[in-house]
Amino acid sequence: MNVKSTGFPLIQSHRLEAPLGSFMEHVEVVLIGDGPFILFDAGYPECVPEMLSWVESRAGGALKKLVLTHHHFDHSGGAKAVCERFGVTAYAHPLEMRLLEEEQPGLPVSPIREGEFVELGEMRLEAILTPGHSPGHLSFWWKEERILLGGDNVLLPSTTAVTAPRGNLGDYLESLEKVKKLAPRLIYPGHGPVIEDPISRIDELIEHRKMRDAQYLEALEAGHDTPAKIAEQIYQDLPEGKRKLGACVIELHLERFVKSGEVACADGRYSLTTGPL
Ligand SMILES: [Zn+2]
Structure with a gap:
């Protein structure tokens, strides 16, 4: 420079x-x-x-x-x-x-x-x-x-x-x-x-989101049907404040699946529509 x-x-x-x-x-x-x-x-x-x-x-x-x-x-x-x-x-x-x-x-x-x-x-x-x-x-x-x-x-x-x-x-x-x-x-x-090394970092970030998507869907399949329950399951080790933020993140991931039709939502409870992963 x-x-x-x-x-x-x-x-x-x-x-x-x-x-x-x-x-x-x-x-x-x-x-x-x-x-x-x-x-x-x-x-x-x-x-x-x-x-x-x-x-x-x-x-x-x-x-x-x-x-x-x-x-x-x-x-x-x-x-x-x-x-x-x-x-x-x-x-x-x-x-x-x-x-x-x-x-x-x-x-x-x-x-x-x-x-x-x-x-x-x-x-x-x-x-x-x-x-x-x-x-x-x-x-x-x-x-x-x-x-x-x-x-x-x-x-x-x-x-x-x-x-x-x-x-x-x-x-x-x-x-x-x-x-x-x-x-x-x-x-x-x-x-x-x-x-x-921006390209590697961007690839990592994209992969990270995909990994999270898979984790959230698995938790959903296991019966954890709200963002808060999924956060409790996946972010057990995090303090409560961060777990709450985690639940907000999970909600956006799930909403994206609702839009694509892979997940349904009724009364704040989510479920898979496409069967097991
Ligand atoms: Zn900011």
Whole structure:
């Protein structure tokens, strides 16, 4: 990657520790450019002082805009503080904008749509719509360097939470395939280290979902007929909070099978329609 006169690479990532009790342990914010700069995501609200001082130490007053991959508070919690401190506007997909405006009234936010570019001198990052985790989740593609700022779409070592009401498993799997087709060399994710072998990781994630599908169907066949019962069966070792989240994930997997006709649902109870696996 190019290193410019500032001594910093054109992409810098900074890890912010999540507040105690958070589902994730940390979140990453990414700064691009060598002056001016653009910040991608703004971290948890609790991380604002550290995040601002990091951006200030790198970008000084030369921050041009803030871009949000999606509305979740671990990525957008510091958005207002960034906009106020640096006098910039936040950009997000229109579907996320609507949620941001509800959750953070007064945040200056403008739309960025699929196929539009975030431009900074010679760097042009294309907005790629990668829904599933969130309906208007965007990734940003630097084609010349084959680098993707991936938000929460492709993570390592954790997997992406795809839960009701706004998560969509079918969209998520399509988004993984979409990113795989780009054949990125590196992915800067929203949580975790830079992914240096993105294609293998995407294949692993797709396989992981397929394995889960099979596990959930087996549990269903064994008579565990609600997401909560299946979660109890499969996630026995997890603490209750995570088991509940697991049940939400299971519900989306099962709903996808309801749509495809393999599973029926009546009064919140699920059953196989196609006989044994
Ligand atoms: Zn998220």
